[in-house]
Every structure is written in C-alpha cells, then in structure tokens.
Amino acid sequence: MGNLLNISPSPHIHGKETTRKLMFGVILALMPALFASVFYFGIGAVIVTSASIISCVAFEYLIQRFILKKAISITDGSAIVTGLLLAFNLPSNIPVFIIIIGSLIAIGVAKMTFGGLGNNPFNPALVGRVFMLISFPVQMTSWPVPAGLKSGYADAITGATPLAIIKEGLKNGESLSQLMEKVPTTIQMFLGKMGGSIGEVAAFALLIGLAYLLIKKIITWHIPVSVIGSIAIFTTILWLVNPEKNADPMFHIMAGGVLLGAIFMATDYVTSPMNPKSMIVYGCGIGILTVIIRVWGAYPEGVSFAILIMNAFVPLMNAYIKPKRFGEEVKNG
Amino acid sequence: MKTFPVGGIHPPENKLTANLAIGYLSIPESVTIPVSQHIGAPAITIVNKGDYVKTGQVIATSKGIVSSNIHSSVSGRINKIDTIVDTTGYKQTAVCIDTEGDEWIETIDRSNEIVRDIKMSSEEIIQKCLESGIVGMGGATFPSHVKLSIPAGKKCDLLIINGVECEPFLTSDHRLMLEKGEEILIGVSILMKALKVEKAKIGIENNKKDAVDHLTKLATGFKGITVHALKVKYPQGAEKQLIKALINREVPSGHLPVDIGAVVHNVGTAYAVYEAIQKNKPLFERVVTITGKSLSRPGNYFVRVGTQVSKLIDAAGGMPDDTAKVVNGGPMMGKAVNNIDVPVVKGTSGIILFPEYESERPQVNPCIRCAKCISVCALNLEPFLLMTLSEKSLFERAEEERITDCMECGSCSYICPAGRPLLDYIRLGKSTVTKMARERNIK
Secondary structure: OOOOOOOOOOOOOOOOOOHHHHHHHHHHHHHHHHHHHHHHHOHHHHHHHHHHHHHHHHHHHHHHHHHOOOOOOHHHOHHHHHHHHHHHOOOOOOOHHHHHHHHHHHHHHHHHHHOOOOOOOOOHHHHHHHHHHHHOHHHHOOEEOOOOOOOOOOOOOEEOOHHHHHHHHHHOOOOHHHHHHHOOOHHHHHHOOOOOOOOOOOHHHHHHHHHHHHHOOOOOOHHHHHHHHHHHHHHHHHHHHOOOOOOOHHHHHHOOOHHHHHHHHOOOOOOOOOOHHHHHHHHHHHHHHHHHHHHHOOOOOOHHHHHHHHHHHHHHHHHHOOOOOOOOOOOOO | OEOOOOOOEOOOOOOOOOOOOEEEOOOOOEEEEEOOOOOOEOOEEOOOOOOEEOEOOEEEEOOOOOEOOEEOOOOEEEEEEEEEEOOOOOEEEEEEEEEOOOOEOOOOOOOOOOOOOOOOOHHHHHHHHHHOOOEOOOOOOOEHHHHHOOOOOOOOOEEEEEEOOOOOOOOHHHHHHHHOHHHHHHHHHHHHHHHOOOOEEEEEEHHHHHHHHHHHHHHOOOOOEEEEEEOOOEOOOOHHHHHHHHHOOOOOOOOOHHHHOEEEEEHHHHHHHHHHHHOOOOOOEEEEEEEOOOOOOOEEEEEEOOOEHHHHHHHOOOOOOOEEEEEEOOOOOOEEOOOOOOEOOOOOOEEEEEEHHHHOOOOOOOOOOOOHHHHHOOOOOOHHHHHHHHHOOOHHHHHHOOHHHOOOOOHHHHHOOOOOOHHHHHHHHHHHHHHHHHHHHHO
16 A cells, blocks of 8 residues: 555546647648649759758757757647748749748747747748748749759749739730630649649649548638638639639639648648637638739739738637537527 | 537547446445535534444434435444545545444345335435435435425426446446346336426437447336437536437526426436335445456446445455556546545445556647637637636636536546646636635625
8 A cells, every 4th residue: 555646636538639749740731732842843842841841940949949948849840830831832943041031030030939839929931931022022933833853943944823924914904814825724723733832732732631631630621611612702703793804713722822821821720710610700801811912912822911911810809709608598499 | 329519529438347247345344434425515423433333324414405314334333433534635524333244224125126116206205315315326426305306486397317427437337227227217217206207318328339228128118218329429428418419408507407497317326216215225335336457357346335445446456556546436527536545435436546657647738729628628618718817817707708617527638739737727717716706695
C-alpha cells in the first residue's frame, strides 16, 4: 500500500489528437498540391518552397531563442505550415531574398509580435504575401507559365494569369468571348495548366487535400463550402446579368486562389471563427469580397485581401454570433 | 438508430469486463458506512458505539425531504462513529462496524424466487423507497422517492430508464441487465405505478447488443415497456441527452426533466426498487465493476456498501505495481481517490486502476482555436471561452455564457489537441457563479 497515487480532476483519459498531429495533417493535405506544382513549375517550385519553409522555421526559432527567450516550439509544425502556405502564394521564379523578407514579416510581425501560435489575428502567410505584393509588385506578378519538370528558375518564361488576362482585356475594351479564347479551358484549369502561384493552380490536387482534411476531421465543411458557394452564387448573378462583361462562375472558382484560399488559408484555426454559424458568415464574407475586388477592384485577384479583411471581423463574430445552446429554445415534438 | 444530435465524443470503450458474470465479494471483516451517500442532507445516526446491528438494519435516518436512510450492510458491532475521508475527498461522519457473521433482519425475503405481483399503491411504493434508502444508482445518487413524487401542477407521462452506460470501462449496468433482466423490468413496472404513467422507454447503447436483445424479448411480457437501442456516443447517459435521443424533447436550461413530462431512472435503480418493494431488501449492496488494463482478474461484483476499495482490488488479483491512479466511477466523470481504503458507497458504479502511462495529463500548449471543444459540447457551449473567462475572473460574463449549464462531462478536455484543462477552469467558474447567484438571492 506504499504506492503514491496521482490525484487529478476528471476526465482521466485524453484523446489522441495533439496540435502537432493536426499541423502535420495539414502539411500532408498540402502534399498533392506541392507535387502538382513541382510537376508544372519544376525546380522553381522546389527552390521557393524550401526557401520559404526554412526561413519561416528559422525566424521562429531565432525569435523565440534570442528575443523572447522562451521555450522553442518549432516542432509543433505551425511554422512549417506557414512556410508552405506562403510559398504556395508565390510565383515559382521569385528571388530567394524576397522570400526571406516575406517570411520575416509573416513569422516575425504577423505571428510572434502577437504572442506566437494561437494569438495572431491575421493569417501570417497572407500578411507576408500581401507585404511582398505591395513591396515587390513586379517580381510578385510575373508568373512563369507551366513548362513541366524541366522549367527553369530565374529564367522561366512568364505570362499573365487567366484573371489578369480578363481584367486587362476588359479594361482595353475587348469582349469577354474573345478573351475566353485566350485563357485555358476549364479542364486545363482543373488540372492546373495555367500561370499562377505555386500552390493555387492545380484544382484537383487541392480538392484531394480538402477531402483528406474533412475525412480526418481537421476542418469542417462550413468555411470552404461557404466561400466557394458564395463566389458561385455571386458570380452566377453577375454572369446572368451581363455575360459579355462577367466571366462564368466555373471560371471564377477555378482561376486564381479561390480553392487554395477556401481550403487552406481561410480555414486557418487561429484566424477563423469558432462556431459553425460564424464560420458561414465569415466564409460568405470572403466570397463576396473576393468577387468585388476581382470585378470592380484594382487587382485582378482578391482572395488574400478578402481573407485578411474577414480575419479582422473574427473577434467581433466570436463575440456576437452565438450558437444556440441546448435547452435554450424549447422545441417539443 | 437514434442518438442526441449535438456534440459528443467516442472514447475507446475498453469494456474489459463485459463478458464476466457478476460475482459476490466476500463480506469484509469490517465496513465503514458514510452517512452521506446521496445528494442532500446527511442522514442522522441512530446507533451508538458498541451496539449490535443486523444486516439491513437502519443505522442513520434521513433528515428532511431530500435525504436518505442508511442501512447496515453487515451484521456486527459498531466499533466507532468517526470522521473519515470519503471517495469524493471530503470529510464526513461514518459508522464503522466490525463484522460478526451475516445475520439479516427477518423481514427480508432472501429466496431466489422472482416476485411478479405488485401489491403496493403508488404512495406506498414512494414511502418504501424512502425507507429503503433508494437513491439514483447511475452515480448522481439523487434520492429516488423525491424523483417519484411529482410536484403539484406538473404532469409526468413517460418514464425513461437509463441503461446507456456510456462511460468507458464500466459494465455494472450491462451485467445487471443481462443477469437480472426480469427483476429490472418488474422494477420498471413498479416505478411506472409509482409515477402513474402508462409508458416506459429503456435506452441502451448498441455496444450492449446482447442486453438490448435480452430485455426486448423479456419486455414482451410487460405492458407499456419498450427497449430502444441507441447509437454509441458519450455523454448519452446524461439525463438531458438521453431524453433528447429517445423522444427528441429538449429540457430547458435550468429545468428538470419532469418539466417536459419525463422522469429518468437508472437500470440499477430499477433493480434496487424491485428488491426494496418485492423482497423488502433495503439498499446496502450494489454491483461494482473493478477494472483496469493491468489488473490480473478484473470483474463485476455484488459488493456490500462500506467495503473498502482495497478489498475489491484484492479480489481482482491485487494492485498491479504500475498503478498510478485509482478512479471511483468512469474515466470521464469519476473521481480519483487518494486512498484505497475509502469505502464503496451507493453511487460507486466502478473502480478503475490506471497504470502510470495512462494517468498523466497531457502537456498544456497554447489554444489554437481549432473549435473542437465547441463541436463536442453536447450543450452547445463554448468551452474555450468559458475557460478564458474563468481564468481571467470574468465571472459575470461567464454567467451570461451559461457556464452553469455545463454538466462537466469532460468531452472538451478529452478532445483538446493542446491538452488544455478546460473543465478544471469551467468547474472553478461554475462554483463561483453559483455562489454569486446564491448571494444575490439572499439579498
């Protein structure tokens, strides 16, 4: 009877889920898109992705070690996810020094200044990406065209993205039907044969990732479905009103960063709302803002801005949109 | 198959003792019987040191309406009436008896014959439950006679019998349903008569298919009793979740099931009621599961109330060397005991021994706002928020967020990937908010 017993309040068992497992689940879900981008953009995708991951993890380590003097938490995988997502939002020919600056902003400014994992109001990868877009507009918008495994890095041939072709063309007075000839077909876009960021082009690979995230219950359907659904509904209305000026919904969903944004960026745990009702409001907000920016804004693409804007509303939504509690409203039947 | 719609988790079931028949634990040399084994006022002792008592004799009587009689579980001499630390960790009065033989009071029918005829009236049944010290056997130990007395102005049209046993490891209700099925159904009929209802529904989770089939077959011989298999999901055994699953009625926050016309009793209680009414046997014995992955002989036993937990562990092959935690009750809601000499009481459904590697809490990491705590909460609360509010002593806000609705099922702490002690802080907030509300009422 000499045994000393542990005393603690219930529950006495704990599930197998850990932060690290969730993060590595997200990383695994991003792998199909990574393979697809290496297939399309070759060595450039490898260089950009590795540079981004290494610098994000390194900055997190350096800041925790030398500035915050706290325990090092790089093994939780969250910096790797940020690095991967940042890379996925960049063209495959971007110089490494710009990536390093972007990573410093993403990890140093957007994440660590707020207190590290769990406390940042804005998606770190997107803050990094938008900073780079504003600071290095030329490098950030010269998109290599997919040329397969043999594509170069710095000397890759570049071209415009489908969204930019439409935006510029409409501004120059060309008709939409003419412009649609110049952009890839829906099938090509589904497979990813188009100019764009490393991770956003291959729709099928992103959808495989979505299936994995849903099956593993890492995310729920609410955010991706409401983002994609609201974009589909909004662009359908615009398309029906004026099919000569507005592209069809299928084009809007396949082109640009909608799928990457809806599946991986908007669903970031820390910066998205926590109850299903708010998730749907948040997702629809992202969808509507994306279309507004694309159709009426200065930029051809608006997913990043839309997500960052909606990130700012998350604390408000968490405070005011409440789930219906059990037993709150009596329904007998 | 039915279940409750919102939240819930699926912890590993670990029902190691599901196929082991209930045995009888040998009567210990001495018992320690606490006077408070129920919710409500502690009973008042009516015996003195040196008195000789028989098995089944009242040794403490109920004080007020919400209280219960306490009976001796052995025959012998009162050694002392002392203050002890019970399974909950609190101090209370207990009667210690040194066993001499096993002489039962004469009125108890000790035959094995099943008595089917219910002779008592509704009022007599309720009175008998009070005298026999019947309390809720699912663990909450609310005095049954109180639950059977429908308050004036309210109407009950349905009796629900809880055979869910959603806690992992525990099998005492499961075995009881298999081995004492007919007695339980007679007990259910008695409860129906006491409540004056025509219908009773027995809810059983489908991981006890044999019990569902057994009771379904037996129930054909009873009027108004139906058996319902439920999809396995914790915390289905919670009263409000079970009602929602079975009849899709939601008990309003802060109300009792009777407010929507239902009363819930546990299968163990139905058995105890059968014994009290038909066999005249007061509640001094119950089924306890003794289990744990390292135990050499886990099992289910009829145990006399007041038996030391250590005796039960001895019967299960002795305490394994790697034991680091002993839990009274289920792993989700049970309490860790600090001493294996604490007595088994009316509410003890199981004793679980956890080895070292299962007894440690996970490392606490920052909240990543994954919202898993919200998605598993069966009451649709926001556990992460309630924890933060309690942590920062914002108790008024916590009250607005309905912290007192929490039933402490532990699903949030179980699921949290960051290993955060959500329920610990919610308990702190709950007790503070309850205290605040009470002070407000006094003013």
